[in-house]
Amino acid sequence: MDRLAHLAEQYPELPARALLKAHLLFEGIRFNGAVGEAGRWALPSFKPYTPSVAERAARLPATVPIPYLMHLAEGELVRVKCDPESPYEVVAEGDRTHLLLDGEVLEPITFQRRPQWMAKTTADGHPTASAGLSQHGDMLVINPAPGCDFFTERDAAGHSLHCSFCAYGRPDERSRALGQVAGQGPIAADGLARVVEATLAAIPEVRHIYLVAGSLTDSHAEAERYLQLTEALIGAGVTLPITAGPSALARADTAALKQAGAAAVSYNLEVWGEPLFAAICPGKHRFVGYETWLARLTDAVAVMGAGNVLTAMVAGIEVDHPAGFASVEAALDHAEAGADWLLGHRIAPVYSLHWSTRHATYGHVSTPAFDYYLRLAGRVAALRRRHGATVPAHIVCRGCAYMQLDPDCCSIREGR
Numbered sequence: 130m131d132r133l134a135h136l137a138e139q140y141p142e143l144p145a146r147a148l149l150k151a152h153l154l155f156e157g158i159r160f161n162g163a164v165g166e167a168g169r170w171a172l173p174s175f176k177p178y179t180p181s182v183a184e185r186a187a188r189l190p191a192t193v194p195i196p197y198l199m200h201l202a203e204g205e206l207v208r209v210k211c212d213p214e215s216p217y218e219v220v221a222e223g224d225r226t227h228l229l230l231d232g233e234v235l236e237p238i239t240f241q242r243r244p245q246w247m248a249k250t251t252a253d254g255h256p257t258a259s260a261g262l263s264q265h266g267d268m269l270v271i272n273p274a275p276g277c278d279f280f281t282e283r284d285a286a287g288h289s290l291h292c293s294f295c296a297y298g299r300p301d302e303r304s305r306a307l308g309q310v311a312g313q314g315p316i317a318a319d320g321l322a323r324v325v326e327a328t329l330a331a332i333p334e335v336r337h338i339y340l341v342a343g344s345l346t347d348s349h350a351e352a353e354r355y356l357q358l359t360e361a362l363i364g365a366g367v368t369l370p371i372t373a374g375p376s377a378l379a380r381a382d383t384a385a386l387k388q389a390g391a392a393a394v395s396y397n398l399e400v401w402g403e404p405l406f407a408a409i410c411p412g413k414h415r416f417v418g419y420e421t422w423l424a425r426l427t428d429a430v431a432v433m434g435a436g437n438v439l440t441a442m443v444a445g446i447e448v449d450h451p452a453g454f455a456s457v458e459a460a461l462d463h464a465e466a467g468a469d470w471l472l473g474h475r476i477a478p479v480y481s482l483h484w485s486t487r488h489a490t491y492g493h494v495s496t497p498a499f500d501y502y503l504r505l506a507g508r509v510a511a512l513r514r515r516h517g518a519t520v521p522a523h524i525v526c527r528g529c530a531y532m533q534l535d536p537d538c539c540s541i542r543e544g545r
């Protein structure tokens with residue numbers, strides 16, 4: 130029995146396409162000439178490939194640019210990871226590229242090209258690519274203030290309050306280049322003008338927009354930033370669905386976002402249960418609080434409408450984190466109970482794969498992590514059917530979800 134047939138037998142509750150995507154996420158593809166060539170023109174991964182000792186001995190350099198994302202034959206988006214032991218590889222023949230599993234052709238794939246808007250410049254001479262925008266498939270991600278104040282806030286013992294899984298929000302050269310000022314909500318006028326201009330340039334290549342930024346200790350100040358962005362984009366004629374992804378905002382701030390034209394909000398709880406939330410997301414817990422976060426999620430459903438409120442969850446951190454569960458079964462039950470509560474309150478949870486360090490998912494497939502991820506996806510899919518819930522495709526869809534299976538298990542747009 131081949132590997133995919135074996136997976137289908139092991140996880141009959143999951144669609145075959147979702148299994149292929151999950152398997153690729155964990156196994157990666159072998160680096161070869163086709164991947165190296167695509168690294169020259171595709172949207173680049175922010176993490177270049179580090180070849181193995183054997184590959185370096187075969188004259189590969191210490192690091193090699195690789196594509197960030199690839200589309201499978203039915204439009205699914207998958208993050209590219211290279212692993213010399215993967216059973217997958219890609220081969221290019223003329224203008225077509227195929228995915229192979231154990232040497233057998235599976236299907237045609239494409240690497241996501243570098244978007245055309247990234248090659249443009251704004252009226253004041255800045256590269257559009259430096260305005261704080263990025264693109265995942267058909268989603269434009271606008272992040273003009275990436276530095277998160279939770280990295281610099283400390284608890285009484287001097288520990289940083291950033292979320293334990295996050296490196297993305299660390300204040301660094303990106304935030305300095307964008308002119309971000311720590312603790313300040315609104316974006317400076319020149320930066321805002323560049324964001325709007327770059328967005329208008331990107332519109333022909335995307336289908337929906339996600340606003341994100343580093344968190345502030347004052348969620349109302351954070352709301353002002355998102356309000357400013359939404360108003361500026363809508364005022365410039367943007368009609369694509371805009372999802373705002375700040376900290377969980379107070380009801381009045383959510384209402385102001387809706388009034389400004391935001392289609393949806395994503396208040397990312399990350400992990401179910403107050404003890405885990407406090408341990409894994411100490412900044413969110415200190416400056417908003419677990420119970421308040423839940424209350425603001427349910428308020429958001431009342432304000433925005435069912436199908437327009439999402440919360441991102443980090444799948445697997447409840448087994449990987451030291452404060453998590455020692456038993457996989459207990460962790461699954463716990464995460465499932467969370468999904469049941471969220472879906473019962475018409476909040477859409479979406480589960481991003483946690484690249485486990487404890488189970489070493491980089492380099493080799495980690496059977497415990499892989500099995501956990503698939504079993505959780507199966508349980509959540511079953512809950513969605515029971516609740517009559519869907520994954521709202523104007524927020525997250527198969528064409529943009531590069532590390533989540535939810536839209537591949539269920540993707541129908543709910544009412545706005």
Ligand code: SF4
Pocket residue numbers: 277278279280290291292295296297298342343344412413
């Ligand atoms: S709130 Fe957490 S996940 Fe978001 S940027 Fe800050 S540390 Fe990262």
